[in-house]
Amino acid sequence: MxxxxxxxxxxxxxxxxxxxxxxxxxxxxxxxxxxxxxxxxxxxxxxxxxxxxxxxxxxxxxxxxxxxxxxxxxxxxxxxxxxxxxxxxxxxxxxxxxxxxxxxxxxxxxxxxxxxxxxxxxxxxxxxxxxxxxxxxxxxxxxxxxxxxxxxxxxxDSVGLFFNADLVAEAGYTPEDLWELEWNPQDGGTFEQFLARLTVDENGVRGDEPGFDKDRVAVHGMGYNESGGGFGQVQWASFALSNGWTYADRNPWPTELAYEDPALAEAITWYRSLVEKGYMPPLAVATSGIGTIESMGSGSYASLIEGAWNARAMSELQGVDIGTAPTPIGPSGHRASVYNxxxxxxxxxxxxxxxxxxxxxxxxxxxxxxxxxxxxxxxxxxxxxxxxxxxxFEEIGVDADAFAVHVREGTGVLPPVTGRWAEVQSIMQPAMDSVLSFRSDPDSLAAADERVDRLFAADS
Known part of the structure; x- marks a missing residue:
């Protein structure tokens, strides 16, 4: 920073x-x-x-x-x-x-x-x-x-799925198809199939085709900017929240956070498996200094979970047609987004x-x-x-309903409000960095959660 x-x-x-x-x-x-x-x-x-x-x-x-x-x-x-x-x-x-x-x-x-x-x-x-x-x-x-x-x-604001319209069309999908995508932590569902299809290696082989080289990827199906720490708004939060997880016991002013919840570990396990499979870049590449919007503009990312606050900037990228769709439907039966x-x-x-x-x-x-x-x-x-x-937004070609759907359907989740947030992040940022870089297992988040909960116990 x-x-x-x-x-x-x-x-x-x-x-x-x-x-x-x-x-x-x-x-x-x-x-x-x-x-x-x-x-x-x-x-x-x-x-x-x-x-x-x-x-x-x-x-x-x-x-x-x-x-x-x-x-x-x-x-x-x-x-x-x-x-x-x-x-x-x-x-x-x-x-x-x-x-x-x-x-x-x-x-x-x-x-x-x-x-x-x-x-x-x-x-x-x-x-x-x-x-x-x-x-x-x-x-x-x-x-x-x-x-x-x-x-x-x-x-x-809420988040949505930004996508390179040309790459999506080449992969055989329509924008309407993206509204129906679903995911689950077992096999990733139709959303993971979508990401596999969008991923292309340096030899032009797609992620769902024989001979795909996950170590030499030219276009990743989905990008990200960093691990997300304890918030994950534009990284893993939409998946964890639609898997039945929530940040805290109450909000605002929680008495404890829920990073030990198996529903979170399950979602994170699946999320980082996309890196193992080559559909997302390694954390070191994602944090190398090249921004996610720039990577969308260059065509090295085919899609991206990103906030509505960047919708106009995305729409103004030169030489690339960027579309929007909502986050995929999860095991809970609905899609989800941080609603900030x-x-x-x-x-x-x-x-x-x-x-x-x-x-x-x-x-x-x-x-x-x-x-x-x-x-x-x-x-x-x-x-x-x-x-x-x-x-x-519609007048400038941005499908803003991809973000508004969370308000209309009540699938937005308010962010945790606490006076301890900086201290929470000082614990959760390195913990999540370690997990996403494969130095620790997702189960290790439970130990980090114990340290977080001690912060709140000191206030009681």
Whole structure:
């Protein structure tokens, strides 16, 4: 993980912000010393986000908000994913965090546990904001361990099967066929047959044909980026979850996680067998530095489990036609996906809590989320805006129903929310790396689970 703090270009400040800053500087220069602040000057709120692709949509929301709230200016700052959390944690410690920031379910527990996020439940009740307008379950992600509400739902995501349409057609499949694929941990079902057919060695022999050389593969049937640690959202989670496994005894704020469950070991055993058979690359190749999207673009991966947040990037790959389908149906009788969400959170130490609340409240309205929907980048949290996003994706050729099916059929599973997640990953990442690289057996996850459960026992 990169730890250097490279700052990406800041989103443009409003012209009014620049004008106000210039006017204040001129006034102070004339006075010859620092004078009292202008009581009528607008309050500037800093808003942090990590996805550069979403900045234009939220800049439009900021412009619309400023027009209706001339006493508040919004300064959007964007950082890359790794830098974002490094910078945010450092700024929390220094008590100089942004007024409002985009929060993630895996990070939320840590900040909530240290009282670094403002509880907005009373403000929600006073405003009359309708929490029923959001997709099911998303509000629950932001409940504190002792109650309270520490953010408003921003968007949601699930995962699907991205595929190279030309390679799939050459293998004899139609896009409709992919909606019917099933898997099981015994022989992999029709999904493994699909992956075998898509896999091609350097001599042009397919994975389901005699003479296939699993050690000299030109096109892997399915790719992945890393082992997935204890989360596995775009790796093994869809298979484990559709095999009857779930992350924890309860969510949010579990008292123990379930990495010792045989249903997980069974799913992981099958998943890594795809590496043994040559249908997926070895872990060392998957983590070699060549990204999964680039590998799809080059044709070295024929398919990929990936998140909806990358749907547009996939659709914009040059020289390759990428399609989408849902994850396969598992032994439980249904397909499954992690059903994640983001929120807009207010830093507890902001000097402008009232103005920050106004901005967060606006971000949670149909007016803003409809703007975001039209960008076809993510699925906004409000149900009606989600539907508009599906239509916007369809307009650019992305079958967004491959992701929405999990919401419609209730097969999405919320990610575990705990203040211990960083510590969980410090145990589960090397444990899963060891299993996927064949240094340990899947049964070894039970020993890792004992260490994880001791973390939670310390809290009881």
């Amino acid at each position: 990169t730890t250097h703090q490279h700052r990406t270009p800041r989103a443009r400040r409003s012209r009014r912000a620049a004008a106000v800053g210039a006017a204040l500087s001129a006034t102070l220069a004339l006075a010859g010393c620092a004078g009292p602040a202008d009581a009528d000057a607008p309050v500037t709120l800093t808003y942090w986000m990590w996805d550069a692709n979403q900045v234009p949509g939220y800049q439009q929301c900021a412009t619309d908000f400023e027009a209706a709230n001339p006493d508040v200016l919004i300064n959007i700052e964007q950082y890359g994913w790794d830098d974002y959390w490094t910078q945010l944690t450092a700024r929390m410690v220094a008590e100089s965090a942004p007024d409002v920031f985009v929060d993630h379910a895996q990070q939320f527990g840590k900040y909530a546990s240290f009282d670094q996020i403002l509880d907005v439940e009373d403000r929600v009740e006073e405003s009359g904001l309708d929490l029923e307008q959001y997709q099911p379950g998303l509000v629950d992600l932001w409940r504190g361990p002792e109650g309270g509400l520490y953010g408003l739902p921003k968007d949601w 969400g983001l929120s807009d959170a207010i830093y507890a130490g902001t000097p402008h809590p009232d103005e920050a609340w106004r901005w967060v409240e606006y971000l949670a309205t149909p007016e803003c989320q409809d703007v975001v929907a039209q960008q076809a980048r993510v699925f906004p949290a409000i149900t009606t805006a989600s539907e508009k996003a599906v239509a916007a």
